[in-house]
Amino acid sequence: MVLLLGILLAVLTVFVAVAFYYEHPKAEIPHGFSQRGKLYLLHFLMNFGFGLGQFLEKMGIVKDIYVLRALMDGIPPLKDNRLLIEDLRFEKVKVRIYHPKMSTSGQRRGVLYFHGGVGLFGSIQAYERTCRHLARKSNSVLVSVGYRLAPEHPYPAQFEDCVTATIHFLRTAQDYGVDPSRIIICGDSSGGTLTAAVAQALVNRRDLPKLRAQILIYPFLQCMDFDLPSYQQNKGVPILLKERTITLGLRYANKDVRLLEKITELSYIPEDLRVKYKKWVSADHIPEEFKARGYKPSPTLPFAKETFVMLRPLLNPVFSPLLAEDSVIARLPEAFILTCEYDVLRDDGLLYKKRLEDHGIKVTWCHLQEGFHGTVFLALWGGLFAFRSGKKGLEKIVNFLRLM
Template sequence: MAIAYTFLVLFLSVFIAAFIFLVMGVINFDYCNSEIPPGVSQPVKLRIIHMILISTAVVGKILENIGICSQVSFVRYMQSRKTLGADQNLFIEDLCFDMVPVRIYQPKTPSASQRRGVIFFHGGGWVFGSLETHEKLCRWIAKESKSVVVSVGYRLAPEHKYPAAYEDCLNATLHFMKNIEHYGVDPARIIVSGDSAGGNLAAAVSQTLASRSDLPKLRAQILIYPSLQALDFNLPSYQQNRAVPLLFRERAAFYVLQYLNGDASFLEDVLQGTHIPSDTILNYRKWVNADYIPEKFRVRGYKPHVLLECATEVYEKTKKFCEPNLCPLLAEDAIVQQLPETFLLTCEYDVLRDDGLLYKKRLEDNSVPVTWYHLEDGFHGIINSFNSDWFSFSAGKRGVDNIVNFLKSL
């Protein structure tokens, strides 16, 4: 009995010490490596959320090192472990569209006319995210806009490399468009949408469908702080917000490399811009150019980046970054001109801000109607915390309200 008691005390002591060490390490890492500018909405909450994410990643790495599970698997599990029950206002059903998992949200209240159909692609850097992580957002959009929402559970990297996620999103969208009569959806009011990596996928799917004459034309696309290019990680927003949670500049490049081919060994080359030949970059300067970012977004600590010589080996591994299905900002004008009305949301303290601003210019230059909403106090990922109890952000709620209002206008 005494031995068992001694062992228990020892175990608890080790556990408490390890926990304290973890907390102290996380706090130290956060304060040493991250920066939360004064203008960020509710900075204390953001810092706490960031520490929780760091802790999850650290525990995942420990579990990976002792052979229990991979870090990626653990983080995915922790993100998706909360499930919501039935909703008295919605019919919710899990199905497969052309072998792609989807979750459909249909309002229960009768409608005198056919509803809008909103296809949603979740964010998470193509590596994380799931039907569960964006469950609250999809439910809210379905209820508040009285739309049928289809959330798509596409395959994730690095297990499934480009173009797997794009193909899943395209195939699920095609299936839905060809079978909309089953869901009471108006074929003239189909919208594709997504946040972050999901915004990338929504833009790519929208471009692919732009010239299809055998299907209904998309009514609109909703792009929420989308990732749209991988040529230049030295645009003003990447420099200004390089260490602002929840998406660091380095992680943005890391995730797109994971999606491309699961190989992050060229991360530093991508960050420095030596992954694409200078003549190719100069060719795309007509679209990817810091000079096209409005002056007010360049005044906060931006230095023009000098082009460096490209390494041939790196280019061979990353040349698919020039494909519009991977980087929609690089699509030709002939495609962009055919795109539907667009809602674009950007955040001031987000490395992806300028991807959105450059795409906004491209759309407007090609006479595509754009509704742009900019969260001056927003950061990357804020939309997902619009309604998360203590961790909710007022700026995120404003963003979601504007998305819903845009949908109601269609």
């Protein structure tokens, strides 16, 4: 009887989750994408996961965010005898350290990795494959930072944990066989946001070794303009659809998701700030080649003061690193920036690249012509989840690390 009820519940869950899937925005995959079938399947699975989470939350069984976390963690990989792996704490922050067993002369480089997941999901476990690969292939001591997640730990707890872990590692690097002058911080998606924000937070710290470099993998860097060319062109491209980007960002910042409608229909940026930020965030600064798939200048929208009051904290450089002052940008370390053609966040990376280069900061740029958001994370999952673009991106990141 119990087994029968379990089967019935499973079948009901699947049917309802599929129904939720069809309520989500449909995929709009450009015809030039060579692995269309795989990306459609990935889109279905992603929407199914979101739908399943919503259904189980409506049933009062479990909150949707816990479902998404479990799905993202996936099945842990097998033991890797080429690495010594240990779980520690840097102050109160959970970390997992990967030490290559390969012999080396002198101290190694160190890498801190901040995982993606919009500050809501993602974990050390979810990024186990990525961190093992980077540590092993680059022969680096890698620290995966298990920062606290929202909503249990409201923003900016995530940033605070990453800063704490970075400072601790900079101060104790030699205890782990790491050269303090060869420490790189790295992150993908919202982890890229955290990477940029941490690098900015440390520029004036004279009591610490300087960061050697920062690696930003398709980072989210601003919430001033959601109508840049990449947002227009890729609004329906999996896996990070435009509507999903804004909705998850609002949840991360503990804001009402119903503000989505106002953000897309009204302007919440007052004129004085719009003029100031246009120097840094504008389609005018995007190379014409990235407008070829279509772009229409944004119409002038009426200003919504109440929305501005609610969302003003999101213009802080901790949340939107692209809006940092020139005096901060000019002192940042060398950077590696990875962008994907089919990603709503593509132009965030392009604009940050321009800002850094305008201030004489060396930038190594990797643009994946067939890349989409999340492709690097998926590269080591194999089978239906691995795409050629992700493998190429991982290779470029490893090559950059080897030069540090």
